[in-house]
Structures are given as structure tokens and as C-alpha cells.
Amino acid sequence: MIDDLDLVLDESERGEKGRHRRGAVAKRNGKSGGRGKTIFALLMALVLLGGIGGGAYVGFDRIRNHFVTPDYDGPGSGEALVEVKAGDTLTDIGDSLYDAGVVKSTKAFIEAAEANSRSKNIQVGRYKVRKQMKAADAVTLLLDPKSRVVNGVTIPEGTISLAIYDILSKQTKIPVADFKAAAKDPVKLGVPAYWFTRGDGKKGPKSIEGFLFPATYEIPPKATAEQILSMMVDQFLTVTKELNFVEKAQQERKISPYEALITASIAQAESVNHVDLPKVSRVIYNRVYAGKIGCNCLGIDSGINYWLRLQGKEPKDSDDLLQSEIHNLKNPYNTHDVAGLPITPISNPGEDALKGALTPPTGDWIFFMTIDQKGTMGYGSNDADYRKLIRTMCDNKVLTGSNCTS
Numbered sequence: 001m002i003d004d005l006d007l008v009l010d011e012s013e014r015g016e017k018g019r020h021r022r023g024a025v026a027k028r029n030g031k032s033g034g035r036g037k038t039i040f041a042l043l044m045a046l047v048l049l050g051g052i053g054g055g056a057y058v059g060f061d062r063i064r065n066h067f068v069t070p071d072y073d074g075p076g077s078g079e080a081l082v083e084v085k086a087g088d089t090l091t092d093i094g095d096s097l098y099d100a101g102v103v104k105s106t107k108a109f110i111e112a113a114e115a116n117s118r119s120k121n122i123q124v125g126r127y128k129v130r131k132q133m134k135a136a137d138a139v140t141l142l143l144d145p146k147s148r149v150v151n152g153v154t155i156p157e158g159t160i161s162l163a164i165y166d167i168l169s170k171q172t173k174i175p176v177a178d179f180k181a182a183a184k185d186p187v188k189l190g191v192p193a194y195w196f197t198r199g200d201g202k203k204g205p206k207s208i209e210g211f212l213f214p215a216t217y218e219i220p221p222k223a224t225a226e227q228i229l230s231m232m233v234d235q236f237l238t239v240t241k242e243l244n245f246v247e248k249a250q251q252e253r254k255i256s257p258y259e260a261l262i263t264a265s266i267a268q269a270e271s272v273n274h275v276d277l278p279k280v281s282r283v284i285y286n287r288v289y290a291g292k293i294g295c296n297c298l299g300i301d302s303g304i305n306y307w308l309r310l311q312g313k314e315p316k317d318s319d320d321l322l323q324s325e326i327h328n329l330k331n332p333y334n335t336h337d338v339a340g341l342p343i344t345p346i347s348n349p350g351e352d353a354l355k356g357a358l359t360p361p362t363g364d365w366i367f368f369m370t371i372d373q374k375g376t377m378g379y380g381s382n383d384a385d386y387r388k389l390i391r392t393m394c395d396n397k398v399l400t401g402s403n404c405t406s
Contacts, residue, residue: 070107070108080131102129161212209348265349279377287366297337
């Protein structure tokens with residue numbers, strides 16, 4: 001009888017990890033058959049234990065572990081290295097910890113993570129943890145930045161592609177030329193071709209700009225330029241899928257996803273503070289699509305500076321731009337004289353900028369200006385508002401010289 005009981009329990013323990021992966025779906029669908037099997041196993045255990053009398057206590061601990069989520073009691077010891085990958089679910093992370101001997105069961109980690117509201121903040125990366133840890137302690141370690149083994153690179157929000165190549169080259173020693181060469185074909189890097197379809201009739205190059213998602217990346221050893229850029233594109237696609245970006249742009253904003261991406265890139269380039277990202281997007285939509293100004297021109301200087309940087313020149317403050325630069329009709333990113341959005345994104349926007357482009361607040365603003373040294377934005381809907389904003393900028397020394405004499 002002991003052998004029979006061992007067989008039942010051994011089968012259960014070997015399937016511990018896989019059962020958690022499948023069980024999460026079964027539970028949500030209300031189709032789990034686990035309850036009936038558990039009752040049957042419990043009855044069998046009781047019968048078997050009753051039959052062996054005083055020797056029953058030998059197997060009690062194993063039976064208890066079968067019906068109670070297996071978890072280690074202590075803080076653990078030794079060292080283990082685990083990796084959290086992009087797109088990993090709690091089950092995936094739990095499986096990695098289980099395989100590394102960190103937690104006693106995937107289920108214990110899932111339950112501990114669900115009980116910790118901060119668990120959603122676990123970041124992609126590699127972590128140094130201990131073996132045979134209590135699952136709740138493992139969650140705490142994954143949330144501790146000191147546990148993270150960083151061998152990667154951080155790309156700030158709003159960084160243009162040329163600057164990203166420089167950052168990546170310094171980190172990996174891969175020549176900038178390799179990144180430029182790899183970026184020539186965004187579709188080959190994983191950008192779906194439909195992303196370059198736009199509804200405003202404008203045509204432009206298939207640029208990688210906008211698709212290199214700003215984040216911290218763990219660079220695999222011996223990774224090529226193409227592999228690194230593809231990893232960034234994959235992260236862009238993951239984030240936009242979570243935001244339902246394509247569908248919302250088409251159904252709610254009534255524009256192509258590419259136009260919404262361009263809008264997000266401009267808002268990211270123009271905004272100092274994240275709180276302004278949605279409102280700046282609204283101004284862009286009002287100027288381009290709502291017919292609130294005569295030529296439907298954006299009139300932004302960030303497009304001019306983007307073009308300067310593509311040519312290897314330094315960007316300029318708005319006050320320093322020449323009229324010949326502002327109204328250069330040979331500049332494909334001229335938004336002062338040419339209606340509509342630029343031909344490509346002008347930066348690589350982060351998640352908040354993408355959200356802002358999807359869900360801008362309601363308003364009739366057609367101006368935004370940085371009105372103080374902290375980067376605070378002011379907004380206006382008419383000429384009177386514009387003049388007030390200019391006065392505020394002069395008072396705060398953001399604007400000086402002849403602009404403040406009238």
C-alpha cells in the first residue's frame with residue numbers, strides 16, 4: 001500500500017510545474033477538473049493511511065504538501081541566477097525560479113506575487129537570488145533593484161535613432177555603421193509593413209525612427225547590430241499591442257497608426273514633463289486635422305532640428321534658428337510652410353507619449369509653449385491667448401530680446 005501511495009504522490013510532484021501553467025487557464029474558463037481529482041486522491045490517502053495504522057505518519061508530510069501549496073520556509077542560501085524575459089507572465093517567472101531551485105513550486109510564487117501589489121513592477125533582466133527561498137521573499141528580491149544584474153543599456157525616451165546607435169556602439173563596441181546598415185530595412189528588423197501605411201496621402205521613406213522603443217535592454221553576448229535593433233522593435237510591438245495601439249488609432253482617432261506614432265514622437269520631442277504629452281497631442285491633432293488654423297501647419301521647430309541632426313549638424317534653440325532654416329522648403333521636415341504631419345516620426349517615443357497620442361484630452365488649443373524654466377507648458381486657443389503666453393515667457397525670462405519689446 002505504501003508503494004501505491006508513493007506512486008500517486010510522485011506523479012503529482014513531477015507534474016507540479018506544468019500543472020500551474022495549464023491550471024491558470026482552466027481556472028479562468030471554469031473547466032478545471034482538479035477538484036474532483038483532489039477529493040479522490042484525499043480519499044485514497046485516508047484509506048491507505050487507515051490501512052497501515054501507526055506507520056501512517058511516515059507519509060503525512062508528503063500528503064500535506066500535496067494539498068497545501070509547497071513553499072520553502074526560510075530565506076534560502078547559496079546563489080542562483082534567473083532571467084525575466086520580455087513578455088514573461090507570472091507563471092513563466094515562477095517556472096524559471098522553480099527550474100533554478102529557488103522556489104518549491106511555481107504555484108507558491110504565483111500566489112506570493114498576486115498577494116504583492118508591487119509585483120507588476122518586476123522588470124525584464126537577470127537577477128541574483130538564493131536557492132530554496134520562501135516564495136514571498138523571492139518576489140521581494142525581484143523587486144529590489146540591487147538584485148538586478150545589469151549588463152545592458154538604457155535608451156532614454158525621445159532619443160532619435162542616430163543617437164541610439166551612438167549609445168549602443170559605446171556599450172557593445174559594434175561600429176555605428178553596422179547599426180545604420182541594419183536600420184535601412186525596418187521590415188527586416190520586424191516592423192510589420194502595414195505600419196508604414198498612412199491615411200493623409202503623404203509619402204516618405206520607411207524609417208526605423210519611432211520603432212526603437214526606449215527602455216533598458218540586456219544585451220546578449222555576441223549580439224549583432226541587427227539582433228539588438230530587432231530586440232528593440234520587438235519591445236515596441238509588445239507595448240503597442242498591450243495598448244491596443246493600432247485599433248484605437250484607427251477606430252477612436254480615425255487616423256492611421258503611423259500618424260498616431262508620428263504625433264507621439266512630436267509630443268515626446270516637445271514636452272519636458274510627462275503630464276503635457278496628451279495635451280500636446282491634442283494641439284497637434286487640432287492643427288493638422290480639425291481645420292482650426294488656415295494652412296493646417298504644425299509650425300514646430302523640433303522638426304527643423306531633427307533634420308539638422310540627420311545632416312550631422314547641431315540642433316538650435318528656437319531663438320537661434322535663421323528664417324532661412326525655418327522656411328527651408330528643401331527640408332522634408334518643414335512644418336511651418338508644409339501642411340500636415342512630417343514624413344516620419346522625429347523621435348522614439350515612450351509608453352506615456354504613445355498613450356497620450358491615443359487618448360488626448362478634449363480641448364480647442366492650437367498653441368503650446370514652454371512658459372518657465374521648469375518646462376511648464378502653457379496652452380492657447382486664439383491670438384489673445386498667444387499674446388498672454390508670450391508675456392508670461394518674457395516675465396519668466398524664457399523669452400528675451402526683441403520678442404519681448406512689443
